[in-house]
Amino acid sequence: MDKALGLTKTQKKIIDAAIKVFSVKGFEGSTTSEIAQEAGVAEGTIFRHFSTKKGILQSILLQVVDNYQLLDISDPLVEVIERGDSQSQSKVSSIITQSQEVMQQVPLLKLLFYEAQFHPEMQQMLVERITKPILEQIKEPIVKQQSTGYYRNYNACLMTISLFAPLLGYLVLKQFIPEQENMDEEEAFKQLLDIWLYGVINQ
Amino acid sequence: MDKALGLTKTQKKIIDAAIKVFSVKGFEGSTTSEIAQEAGVAEGTIFRHFSTKKGILQSILLQVVDNYQLLDISDPLVEVIERGDSQSQSKVSSIITQSQEVMQQVPLLKLLFYEAQFHPEMQQMLVERITKPILEQIKEPIVKQQSTGYYRNYNACLMTISLFAPLLGYLVLKQFIPEQENMDEEEAFKQLLDIWLYGVINQ
DNA sequence: TAATAATGAGAGTGATTGCTCACTCTCATT
DNA sequence: AATGAGAGTGAGCAATCACTCTCATTATTA
Numbered sequence: 001m002d003k004a005l006g007l008t009k010t011q012k013k014i015i016d017a018a019i020k021v022f023s024v025k026g027f028e029g030s031t032t033s034e035i036a037q038e039a040g041v042a043e044g045t046i047f048r049h050f051s052t053k054k055g056i057l058q059s060i061l062l063q064v065v066d067n068y069q070l071l072d073i074s075d076p077l078v079e080v081i082e083r084g085d086s087q088s089q090s091k092v093s094s095i096i097t098q099s100q101e102v103m104q105q106v107p108l109l110k111l112l113f114y115e116a117q118f119h120p121e122m123q124q125m126l127v128e129r130i131t132k133p134i135l136e137q138i139k140e141p142i143v144k145q146q147s148t149g150y151y152r153n154y155n156a157c158l159m160t161i162s163l164f165a166p167l168l169g170y171l172v173l174k175q176f177i178p179e180q181e182n183m184d185e186e187e188a189f190k191q192l193l194d195i196w197l198y199g200v201i202n203q
Numbered sequence: 204m205d206k207a208l209g210l211t212k213t214q215k216k217i218i219d220a221a222i223k224v225f226s227v228k229g230f231e232g233s234t235t236s237e238i239a240q241e242a243g244v245a246e247g248t249i250f251r252h253f254s255t256k257k258g259i260l261q262s263i264l265l266q267v268v269d270n271y272q273l274l275d276i277s278d279p280l281v282e283v284i285e286r287g288d289s290q291s292q293s294k295v296s297s298i299i300t301q302s303q304e305v306m307q308q309v310p311l312l313k314l315l316f317y318e319a320q321f322h323p324e325m326q327q328m329l330v331e332r333i334t335k336p337i338l339e340q341i342k343e344p345i346v347k348q349q350s351t352g353y354y355r356n357y358n359a360c361l362m363t364i365s366l367f368a369p370l371l372g373y374l375v376l377k378q379f380i381p382e383q384e385n386m387d388e389e390e391a392f393k394q395l396l397d398i399w400l401y402g403v404i405n406q
Numbered sequence: 407t408a409a410t411a412a413t414g415a416g417a418g419t420g421a422t423t424g425c426t427c428a429c430t431c432t433c434a435t436t
Numbered sequence: 437a438a439t440g441a442g443a444g445t446g447a448g449c450a451a452t453c454a455c456t457c458t459c460a461t462t463a464t465t466a
């Protein structure tokens with residue numbers, strides 16, 4: 001039956017095509033016929049697998065939510081928090097490696113987070129399954145470091161934002177200002193983590 | 204002729220209505236008849252003032268770009284950078300005051316930055332007239348502080364991102380996770396600036 | 407007051423949209 | 437060979453869209 005991750009080959013073709021088209025033209029700006037063309041199937045085939053156009057978007061969201069690759073970015077960050085040392089290059093590098101995968105998904109994430117605001121169930125799912133888990137996962141080791149007195153007692157949620165937002169901001173900014181800046185990604189991440197750490201470490 | 208800032212009363216009514224409708228439904232998700240209804244004008248009237256629906260969006264962008272209120276947020280940040288002390292409450296407070304105005308504009312900014320990716324001229328205008336000026340305005344005093352040795356020698360652009368992204372991230376996050384968190388906005392901004400500062404100040 | 411411009415109301419247009427449905431194709435089972 | 441189930445097709449439908457046109461009414465200006 002050609003299934004993988006609960007999706008048939010045709011369904012996967014359609015979803016991949018939809019991601020491509022939605023990313024370039026936005027959800028409302030895309031047409032089902034474009035998606036069909038990109039997927040190499042008839043328009044009618046789309047509606048045999050997805051009840052509505054919005055159903056395609058929801059399936060994309062489900063695919064992203066069920067894909068833990070995304071959450072993986074928080075693991076190396078947790079390492080950095082626990083070691084309290086950005087110099088541990090190996091871990092930093094793994095962040096970069098992960099984030100290159102994530103970076104290619106930045107347009108998709110932008111799409112989902114933006115379009116979700118028009119569809120409350122989707123918004124809730126994004127918040128509950130992606131935003132909050134990441135925040136919690138990162139907050140926990142921060143609180144632990146605070147309890148030992150190694151980190152300052154700022155609000156843990158704000159500390160998490162301070163850590164995460166610049167990394168994400170850097171990736172987003174890079175997408176529409178390809179500031180050539182003779183600096184590689186690894187060095188950039190290292191500096192961003194450094195700035196955060198030395199603002200967090202007590203003394 | 205009823206002009207103010209180059210816009211007649213009718214044009215202003217239409218633009219205000221369009222901002223409201225676009226913010227709620229997105230650009231492609233909105234219809235000109237909705238905008239007309241919200242503005243209390245006939246649909247045909249819209250097209251007497253704007254050649255196309257996209258023309259309305261472009262006028263909104265022009266209005267935002269010509270409105271320096273937005274850039275004002277960088278002034279108090281520059282103050283913080285120059286003083287190197289977030290405790291200077293008066294200045295922090297003025298950031299908050301400004302940012303409350305800005306915060307109400309967050310949905311509009313999200314709209315413009317998102318929709319602009321589908322319209323290259325608009326994207327370029329946003330980058331050249333908003334993003335880059337803000338970055339430059341904030342980078343300059345950072346570089347000055349670096350030259351005196353008071354700030355560490357990280358890449359100035361990254362330092363700017365580290366400063367700006369958490370503030371923006373906090374505002375955006377607050378919009379779809381109304382984390383009641385018994386913390387007022389002023390305290391939040393103070394802590395975010397603190398975290399940044401003590402990661403930037405040498406020693 | 408007369409002339410001119412702006413607007414409201416709303417029907418109309420062609421193009422496009424999301425979606426349907428009658429039909430075909432494939433292929434395993436009978 | 438006959439059957440049935442399910443995937444795929446694409447012409448076409450009803451609705452909607454951005455946009456136009458007309459014309460009576462109101463507001464502005466000379």
